[in-house]
Amino acid sequence: MDKPRFRLRCSITKLIFFWIAILLTILIFFHRTPSSNPNRRVLPSLPAWENVVVQSAKPLANSTTGQSVLVTGAAGFVGTHVALALKKRGDGVVGIDNFNKYYDPTLKRRRADLLRRNGIFVLEADINDSEKLAKLFRSVKFTHVVHLAAQAGVRYALRNPASYVHSNIAGFVNLLEACKTANPQPSIIWASSSSVYGLNSKVPFSETHRTDQPASLYAATKKAGEEIAHAYNHIYGLSITGLRFFTVYGPWGRPDMMYYSFTRDMLRGKPIVVFEGPGHKSVARDFTYVDDVVKGLLAAVDTAEKSTGSGGKVERPAQLRVFNLGNTSPVPVNEVVGLLERLLGVKAKKVVVPMPRNGDVLFTHANVSLARRELGYVPTTDLKTGLRKFVDWYLDYYSESNWKSAW
Ligand SMILES: NC(=O)c1ccc[n+]([C@@H]2O[C@H](COP(=O)([O-])OP(=O)(O)OC[C@H]3O[C@@H](n4cnc5c(N)ncnc54)[C@H](O)[C@@H]3O)[C@@H](O)[C@H]2O)c1
Ligand SMILES: *[C@@H]1O[C@H](CO)[C@@H](O)[C@H](O)[C@H]1NC(C)=O
Ligand SMILES: *[C@@H]1O[C@H](CO)[C@@H](O)[C@H](O)[C@H]1NC(C)=O
Ligand SMILES: *[C@@H]1O[C@H](CO)[C@@H](O)[C@H](O)[C@H]1NC(C)=O
Numbered sequence: 001m002d003k004p005r006f007r008l009r010c011s012i013t014k015l016i017f018f019w020i021a022i023l024l025t026i027l028i029f030f031h032r033t034p035s036s037n038p039n040r041r042v043l044p045s046l047p048a049w050e051n052v053v054v055q056s057a058k059p060l061a062n063s064t065t066g067q068s069v070l071v072t073g074a075a076g077f078v079g080t081h082v083a084l085a086l087k088k089r090g091d092g093v094v095g096i097d098n099f100n101k102y103y104d105p106t107l108k109r110r111r112a113d114l115l116r117r118n119g120i121f122v123l124e125a126d127i128n129d130s131e132k133l134a135k136l137f138r139s140v141k142f143t144h145v146v147h148l149a150a151q152a153g154v155r156y157a158l159r160n161p162a163s164y165v166h167s168n169i170a171g172f173v174n175l176l177e178a179c180k181t182a183n184p185q186p187s188i189i190w191a192s193s194s195s196v197y198g199l200n201s202k203v204p205f206s207e208t209h210r211t212d213q214p215a216s217l218y219a220a221t222k223k224a225g226e227e228i229a230h231a232y233n234h235i236y237g238l239s240i241t242g243l244r245f246f247t248v249y250g251p252w253g254r255p256d257m258m259y260y261s262f263t264r265d266m267l268r269g270k271p272i273v274v275f276e277g278p279g280h281k282s283v284a285r286d287f288t289y290v291d292d293v294v295k296g297l298l299a300a301v302d303t304a305e306k307s308t309g310s311g312g313k314v315e316r317p318a319q320l321r322v323f324n325l326g327n328t329s330p331v332p333v334n335e336v337v338g339l340l341e342r343l344l345g346v347k348a349k350k351v352v353v354p355m356p357r358n359g360d361v362l363f364t365h366a367n368v369s370l371a372r373r374e375l376g377y378v379p380t381t382d383l384k385t386g387l388r389k390f391v392d393w394y395l396d397y398y399s400e401s402n403w404k405s406a407w
Helices: 002-034 038-042 048-057 075-090 106-115 130-139 161-181 217-236 259-266 290-301 333-344 369-375 383-397 401-404
Strands: 066-073 092-097 122-125 143-148 187-193 240-247 272-276 322-327 350-354
Touching: 048 092, 048 122, 066 075, 066 240, 075 092, 075 106, 075 143, 075 290, 092 106, 106 122, 130 161, 143 161, 143 290, 161 187, 161 217, 187 217, 187 290, 187 350, 217 240, 217 322, 240 290, 259 272, 259 333, 259 383, 272 333, 290 322, 290 369, 333 383
Parallel strands: 066 092, 066 143, 092 122, 143 187, 187 240, 240 322, 272 350
Antiparallel strands: none
């Protein structure tokens, strides 16, 4: 009588074993699959963009520096050139940009395409998004942050003043918060502007001249940035270098800037508006070619000392620097128009009007002896040479064949 019951119990036991074995196999299988991905093993809950970020941030095998650099505003004009130059020498580079519509976002997308083809990932995010930044800084230990994201332009502040506060003040503070919390803290190199000299009339502009008379909201937010940098350096031991750029121009440039819009309008046969000062005084700018600025910026990265804070303590005072990066030779606007006329083979239809008092200053002129001494900065491109490179790029970029092949 006992035998069948035993047999029954035996097959139930077998059945249970069988199912447990299958369940275990399934469990082991699912457990193994994700961890075969090396990135996942280290950081199990990373969303897809974070994996891409980690890859992009890795210094190349031939890197002499072993650095990982975050470039904010990487889809911007200067940001694109800087990111490419860093990558070319082997640094790991990650970009961040919100691709805002201040000017043609297609141009920003195409710059980011160029970066992607060179192994640089640009995260689409706002620098005022603290959660995104926290995630980004958790995924990568950046050695340097090159901060170029900003609301640029002087006259746009009349229409959208809030955008300057959002990016240049709130966004900058948010970025510095992420930097001071990071362990180890990165060194920061960021773009201030020649506009901080405002109504200063001593020439050439020197770092020691007064910068408390801004002529535009843009200038005021850049000046505020320099003061905010001072505070974060003082309190948290962040190593910070501010670079005052002087009218940077070149290929992949900014459509809202004078040399770019003049080129566009002259090629379309449209009139261009040329501002002049009181008493028919010519407006002049110290135009600086983008490759010269990039060289100065990379030298600032290479001479930046490490930040000195960690876990809320500051070991010793950290480095705080400000440099002019200009060309030291202001060019009157009329001469710029003349150069463009010759390069484009088009006669400009000039409409000369008095410069309105809405933010622009009459002239800029950099004294770069401090940058020469500390960074070895020597600008070598004159306006004629630089504008030729810009025009070559412009004609190629807007040629129909280029757009056909791109889409
Ligand atoms: N080009 C010049 O002549 C010049 C002169 C002086 C200072 N600067 C400064 O140099 C830096 C770079 O200038 P640029 O000419 O390349 O300008 P740009 O407008 O081409 O680049 C800035 C980039 O930052 C991005 N950005 C803006 N706000 C952002 C935000 N809140 N979050 C994320 N991304 C944001 C924009 O989308 C843009 O791609 C800026 O800080 C600018 O103020 C430029
Ligand atoms: C480093 O290697 C990359 C390709 O891996 C190359 O594009 C770059 O030119 C190299 N840089 C140097 C300085 O050798
Ligand atoms: C910036 O972000 C903070 C939240 O992190 C928000 O409170 C603030 O309104 C934002 N500032 C601007 C000017 O957009
Ligand atoms: C430029 O600045 C330096 C200080 O950095 C100063 O010694 C020099 O006299 C200045 N040059 C001119 C022409 O003002």
